[in-house]
Amino acid sequence: MLKKQSVVIAGGGSTYTAGIVMMLIENQDKFPLRTLKFYDNDGERQKIVADACAIIIQERAPEIEFIATTEPEEAFTDVDFVMAHIRVGGLPMRGLDEKIPLKHGVVGQETCGPGGIAYGMRSIPGVIELVEFMEQYSPEAWMLNYSNPASIVAEATRILKPDSKIINICDMPVAIKKGIADIIGLADGNDIVDRYYGLNHFGWWTEMLDKSGNDLLPKIKEHVAKWGYGPSSVENDNPLLEEASWMDTFQKAKDSYSVDPETLPNTYLKYYLFPDDVVAHSDPTFTRADEVMANREKTIFAECQRVAAAGTAAETSFEAGEHAEFIVQLAGALAYNTYERMLLIVENNGAVANLPLDAMVEVPCLVSKRGYEPLAMGIIPQFQKGMIEQQLAVEKLVVQAYLEQSYQKLLQAITLSKTVPSATVAKAILDDLVEANQAYWPVLK
Ligand SMILES: NC(=O)c1ccc[n+]([C@@H]2O[C@H](COP(=O)([O-])OP(=O)(O)OC[C@H]3O[C@@H](n4cnc5c(N)ncnc54)[C@H](O)[C@@H]3O)[C@@H](O)[C@H]2O)c1
Ligand SMILES: O=P(O)(O)OC[C@H]1O[C@H](O[C@H]2[C@H](O)[C@@H](O)[C@@H](O)O[C@@H]2CO)[C@H](O)[C@@H](O)[C@@H]1O
Numbered sequence: 001m002l003k004k005q006s007v008v009i010a011g012g013g014s015t016y017t018a019g020i021v022m023m024l025i026e027n028q029d030k031f032p033l034r035t036l037k038f039y040d041n042d043g044e045r046q047k048i049v050a051d052a053c054a055i056i057i058q059e060r061a062p063e064i065e066f067i068a069t070t071e072p073e074e075a076f077t078d079v080d081f082v083m084a085h086i087r088v089g090g091l092p093m094r095g096l097d098e099k100i101p102l103k104h105g106v107v108g109q110e111t112c113g114p115g116g117i118a119y120g121m122r123s124i125p126g127v128i129e130l131v132e133f134m135e136q137y138s139p140e141a142w143m144l145n146y147s148n149p150a151s152i153v154a155e156a157t158r159i160l161k162p163d164s165k166i167i168n169i170c171d172m173p174v175a176i177k178k179g180i181a182d183i184i185g186l187a188d189g190n191d192i193v194d195r196y197y198g199l200n201h202f203g204w205w206t207e208m209l210d211k212s213g214n215d216l217l218p219k220i221k222e223h224v225a226k227w228g229y230g231p232s233s234v235e236n237d238n239p240l241l242e243e244a245s246w247m248d249t250f251q252k253a254k255d256s257y258s259v260d261p262e263t264l265p266n267t268y269l270k271y272y273l274f275p276d277d278v279v280a281h282s283d284p285t286f287t288r289a290d291e292v293m294a295n296r297e298k299t300i301f302a303e304c305q306r307v308a309a310a311g312t313a314a315e316t317s318f319e320a321g322e323h324a325e326f327i328v329q330l331a332g333a334l335a336y337n338t339y340e341r342m343l344l345i346v347e348n349n350g351a352v353a354n355l356p357l358d359a360m361v362e363v364p365c366l367v368s369k370r371g372y373e374p375l376a377m378g379i380i381p382q383f384q385k386g387m388i389e390q391q392l393a394v395e396k397l398v399v400q401a402y403l404e405q406s407y408q409k410l411l412q413a414i415t416l417s418k419t420v421p422s423a424t425v426a427k428a429i430l431d432d433l434v435e436a437n438q439a440y441w442p443v444l445k
């Protein structure tokens with residue numbers, strides 16, 4: 001009999017919460033729950049999701065105690081896991097992160113370039129507060145953190161909470177591997193055993209084997225050289241790729257791959273390798289935040305309200321995707337000592353031999369009751385090393401700017417981003433971002 005777990009989802013009002021609830025319910029044999037709690041600092045938003053999830057739990061797993069609260073003590077007391085996915089400033093602030101750089105002809109993106117830097121400055125205090133709640137009320141718990149920008153958040157937690165039990169994670173490699181599995185006819189992305197290195201949203205694969213040890217890369221590379229990570233025909237059953245912007249991003253991996261055909265790129269590298277192209281294809285009046293508000297957020301909240309009004313979730317369209325699968329699998333590995341191999345964002349300490357020891361890198365780790373043990377990825381080539389070192393300096397400067405309330409360091413961070421053409425443009429963007437983030441950032445000196 002597996003020991004039952006108590007979980008709090010921080011950011012209960014997130015568009016991803018219902019998917020994680022579906023995954024948790026479907027996994028009661030592998031990851032049984034005694035309590036599930038939601039915590040959010042926006043009670044009204046969270047209530048919409050919680051009212052629907054209460055019905056889902058009541059109908060499908062009534063043995064689980066369910067609580068939704070905005071009180072930190074109630075939320076964080078007696079929990080084994082905090083699954084965090086907050087968005088400080090919400091989707092409207094994401095919209096500004098995207099639109100302000102675009103106004104200056106620079107990539108406008110949630111986690112990359114100046115937009116990601118602005119979001120990092122908002123996220124740091126929000127995530128640190130969650131860690132403090134966890135340490136105060138459930139000091140033995142693990143926090144599994146999706147809140148973005150994960151690289152900057154990871155660097156901030158490394159410095160501010162060096163002994164905390166927090167693991168920062170990203171589902172992009174998981175989603176790419178799912179796409180690759182579909183392309184080469186494997187049942188599941190989990191069937192790919194990979195070697196990968198980099199920073200979050202900034203990495204490369206060097207190896208993909210099947211579980212028997214057969215090299216999958218030749219077949220995958222043949223496909224990626226023609227189609228990127230997109231399908232080779234119009235037929236596509238990957239729900240993520242139903243959105244044109246995600247399909248473009250998956251297909252654009254073809255161009256990132258052409259820069260180094262020895263490795264396979266993360267999709268996010270397009271923002272650094274082809275920023276001119278990305279800007280040319282962006283609409284500065286309707287960015288990804290607008291698409292998300294018009295599509296994912298609207299659909300999820302409408303479904304929550306439909307379930308609540310019907311009083312039953314018998315026909316709910318909510319489903320658990322790879323995003324939910326990954327975080328629940330990670331919690332299971334920590335709780336039940338499975339030694340599964342998963343890509344996590346962790347302190348380097350030699351995992352990538354020729355990067356600084358204190359870089360927060362994304363590498364495969366073995367996950368067990370002991371926590372995570374990074375696997376050695378060895379020495380990486382000059383091209384990737386150069387790109388990573390530049391981006392790592394950006395991320396470190398952002399955290400230093402936050403801690404020292406330094407305008408100068410934030411200016412240096414934006415100037416150093418590969419997405420930004422000059423210090424003049426960096427200053428113009430920064431001044432607009434300071435204005436837009438007054439309610440969230442520390443006052444910069
Ligand atoms: N790491 C990854 O690969 C990955 C994947 C998907 C989503 N995400 C991240 O997950 C987060 C949620 O995304 P979303 O689109 O669902 O956002 P969302 O705006 O729909 O939900 C975020 C929730 O967080 C709450 N919140 C904001 N600040 C808070 C705080 N300080 N304390 C408690 N709650 C707070 C909001 O009220 C909201 O309900 C984002 O950070 C997003 O970037 C990360
Ligand atoms: O623009 P968005 O909000 O749709 O996506 C931004 C996030 O993109 C990645 O997450 C994907 C994920 O890879 C996929 O599996 C599925 O769950 O959709 C997500 C996007 O909706 C990325 O890893 C995240 O960090 C981004 O926040």
Ligand SMILES: [Mn+2]
Pocket residue numbers: 150169170171172201
């Ligand atoms: Mn991610």
